[in-house]
Amino acid sequence: MSDFFHLFLVKPFFNILILIYNFSPIHDIGLATIILTLLIRLILAPIFYKSNKQQIIMNRLQPELLKIQKQYKDDKEKLAKAQMELYSKHKVNPFGNCFLVLLQLPIIWAVYRVFLMGFSPETLQNNLYSFVIIPDQINPLFLGLINLNKANIFIAIIAAVLQYLSTKLIMPLSKQSQNNEQVENPTQKMTNILQKQMIFLGPIMTFIILVGLPSILGIYWTITTVVTILQQKIIQKRLAVEMNFSNNNGKNN
Numbered sequence: 001m002s003d004f005f006h007l008f009l010v011k012p013f014f015n016i017l018i019l020i021y022n023f024s025p026i027h028d029i030g031l032a033t034i035i036l037t038l039l040i041r042l043i044l045a046p047i048f049y050k051s052n053k054q055q056i057i058m059n060r061l062q063p064e065l066l067k068i069q070k071q072y073k074d075d076k077e078k079l080a081k082a083q084m085e086l087y088s089k090h091k092v093n094p095f096g097n098c099f100l101v102l103l104q105l106p107i108i109w110a111v112y113r114v115f116l117m118g119f120s121p122e123t124l125q126n127n128l129y130s131f132v133i134i135p136d137q138i139n140p141l142f143l144g145l146i147n148l149n150k151a152n153i154f155i156a157i158i159a160a161v162l163q164y165l166s167t168k169l170i171m172p173l174s175k176q177s178q179n180n181e182q183v184e185n186p187t188q189k190m191t192n193i194l195q196k197q198m199i200f201l202g203p204i205m206t207f208i209i210l211v212g213l214p215s216i217l218g219i220y221w222t223i224t225t226v227v228t229i230l231q232q233k234i235i236q237k238r239l240a241v242e243m244n245f246s247n248n249n250g251k252n253n
Contacts, residue, residue: 009110010117013040014127017114022133029119030142030219037223040111047103048228053235057092060239115216118149148216155218160207162225167202169232 013036021032041048064086072079087094117123119138128134140149210218 005106005110006113009106010113011127013110014114014117015129015132018124018128018132018135021138022135027135027139028142029138029140029216030146030148033115033148033216033219034223036111037220038227040107041224041227044104044107045231048231049235051104052228052232053239054092056232056235056239057090058094061086061090061092111220112217115214115220118214142215142219146215148219149214151210151212152215152218153211155215155222156207156210159210159218159221159225160203162222162229163206164199164203166225166229166232167199169229169236 016039017029017032017036020035021027021029024032024035065083068079068082068086072082117127119140121134124134124138140147142148146152146155206221210221
């Protein structure tokens with residue numbers, strides 16, 4: 001299974017990275033990493049879009065879910081039916097986002113393995129396809145300043161800050177609605193606590209992971225997070241337009 005994973009995911013990404021490096025006017029492995037990251041995000045764009053859209057809609061439904069949970073707190077059957085009707089109305093699947101995230105994991109892990117492999121002459125010789133020219137030397141300096149083979153605390157900090165912004169952006173904006181509720185479902189209360197903790201735990205874990213790894217992984221993580229933030233902004237704007245359009249149609253009817 002490990003050989004299959006390496007052959008069909010890790011090796012192709014490794015070769016694409018070296019091809020980008022070879023054909024780039026500036027032989028900079030950091031810039032090649034950024035281009036590879038953007039290509040991967042382009043390939044995964046439909047999955048990321050659907051996943052983020054589902055998450056944002058689910059977060060925006062929290063106030064309505066709280067009302068339903070309060071209304072049917074003593075009748076589990078009616079509660080489940082009302083929740084499913086709400087999900088159906090807004091065309092979301094509460095479990096669909098988990099499946100979409102799982103689809104992304106093999107590619108994310110493959111890219112992670114690519115950067116951990118390094119770029120030694122032996123690694124290049126053993127993993128490049130015959131039509132890919134082996135570079136005489138891969139300069140590890142990004143923009144002539146940062147050695148991507150070594151850990152870099154500044155890149156780890158930047159990645160952690162961006163992770164915070166990304167997590168904060170997708171968190172539910174339902175604090176006011178929750179404060180207006182006199183009774184809060186214990187399960188929902190625990191979910192809210194976990195969500196608040198994740199705003200800070202995610203960036204902390206990002207920093208801890210990246211501060212001890214080659215900074216080329218930090219570059220990949222940073223660019224991925226930047227694209228995620230931009231995508232979240234786009235989705236939120238589109239959803240706002242769709243919701244306004246839907247509300248206006250409802251009033252006209």
